[in-house]
Amino acid sequence: MLAPVGVLLGRLFVWRLAACGAAGVEAVIRQLAAELDVTMALSGVTPARVVPRALVTEAAHG
Incomplete structure (x- = not known):
């Protein structure tokens, strides 16, 4: 499940841009x-x- 991580990183870039x-x-x-x-x-x-x-594993999401 990559979507939550992508949103987290995307918000960081948008916030810093603003x-x-x-x-x-x-x-x-x-x-x-x-x-x-x-x-x-x-x-x-x-x-x-x-x-x-x-070494590449899928993160566990609760």
Whole structure:
């Protein structure tokens, strides 16, 4: 179920666009990319193209 996650991320971009303009959206993209880099490094997987299938799971939604 990807829709709730997509809405959550979409709202973040729209809010930053309204509050800070294009620079705000760029900042959000940079922050998300940095957080993904850290998460992947902590998982021992860099770059993204070498992520083993075993590490990709579907999130459980309540």
